[in-house]
Amino acid sequence: MLKRSRLACAVLSIVATGVLGGCGGSAEKTPAAAASAPAAADKKQRLESVKADCMKQKGFTYVPFTLPPIKETEQDRKIASGDYEAMRKDREKNGFGVYASYVYPKEFDSPAVEPEDAPTDPNMKIQSKLSAAQLEAYHKASNACEVAGAKQVLGLTLKSGMDYYKQHYAVRRKAFTDELDSDPKLVELAGAMATCLKGKGYPVSDTAPSALAARGRNAFLEQQDRQGRQQRTDLPQTAPKAKKGEVPEYIMPTLSPGEAKPYLDKEIKAALDDLECGKDFYTAYTPRETAIMRRVNDLFPM
Numbered sequence: 001m002l003k004r005s006r007l008a009c010a011v012l013s014i015v016a017t018g019v020l021g022g023c024g025g026s027a028e029k030t031p032a033a034a035a036s037a038p039a040a041a042d043k044k045q046r047l048e049s050v051k052a053d054c055m056k057q058k059g060f061t062y063v064p065f066t067l068p069p070i071k072e073t074e075q076d077r078k079i080a081s082g083d084y085e086a087m088r089k090d091r092e093k094n095g096f097g098v099y100a101s102y103v104y105p106k107e108f109d110s111p112a113v114e115p116e117d118a119p120t121d122p123n124m125k126i127q128s129k130l131s132a133a134q135l136e137a138y139h140k141a142s143n144a145c146e147v148a149g150a151k152q153v154l155g156l157t158l159k160s161g162m163d164y165y166k167q168h169y170a171v172r173r174k175a176f177t178d179e180l181d182s183d184p185k186l187v188e189l190a191g192a193m194a195t196c197l198k199g200k201g202y203p204v205s206d207t208a209p210s211a212l213a214a215r216g217r218n219a220f221l222e223q224q225d226r227q228g229r230q231q232r233t234d235l236p237q238t239a240p241k242a243k244k245g246e247v248p249e250y251i252m253p254t255l256s257p258g259e260a261k262p263y264l265d266k267e268i269k270a271a272l273d274d275l276e277c278g279k280d281f282y283t284a285y286t287p288r289e290t291a292i293m294r295r296v297n298d299l300f301p302m
Helices: 002-011 038-057 074-080 084-094 122-128 132-154 163-180 184-199 209-230 257-277 279-299
Strands: none
Touching: 038 132, 038 279, 074 084, 074 279, 084 257, 084 279, 132 163, 163 209, 163 279, 184 209, 184 257, 184 279, 209 257, 209 279, 257 279
8 A cells, every 4th residue: 555655764774773764755656566566575575585495504593574465455556646635535535645554554564653553573582582692693684685685686885784864865856856957848847836835934045846745744854853852861852963865864753643633634735735736736746656665675675
């Protein structure tokens, strides 16, 4: 279902400290079909198998694990194609897809909110039985095996396992800049959308098509990040601003569905205003973005 594909934005930049990075963009923008393409799924399974063999050679147990394939619905396909009515229906319930993952954790397959509702990675249980020294060695081996697997299966040269997600982000951003932000028609439509949003009182700092598509979702991710930092004493209260080309990082707070609902209500209103201002923009932009995401996710299977 499309909901999990939104979480892929966060999963894209999971780091050891539990920080999550967002893709940005509209709630509809990350197509489920991209994540579940047969070619990408096959590559992901091969990556996992290679990693398991590599870990065995290093003396560790690793079980190949991939999430079940996403079942794309007709509604998902319409959203990914830029269908206005489908996007509006989705936003009326889920907003930009930020706080909805707290209010509807089962629908979003949200491991960050409801671990028991998500498929269980057997490797987490394996790691939980290791001592601190063993776990450190396990992570070092895992990182090395991810680098080796990416080279063997995908032909990618990585500096670390985390570099896989950084390269995915960089390739996606470059494609957006080269193919979407330079398109005269999209630039024109984005300008009209920005004018409309400013008229409704929403701040718009960047009118590039990809930035405008990400504006609403990112605003709520930043709010979520502030909440997450308020709940933590081991992190600065102000998030360091990501440099150009870096993956944005956000801290996810702990919120119950009831606590998240008022924030989702505000998000829904903002998402509907965003869609009304960008009705023509999203119709043209979304299918182009869908095509890019499918292409990039085939190169970097998640």
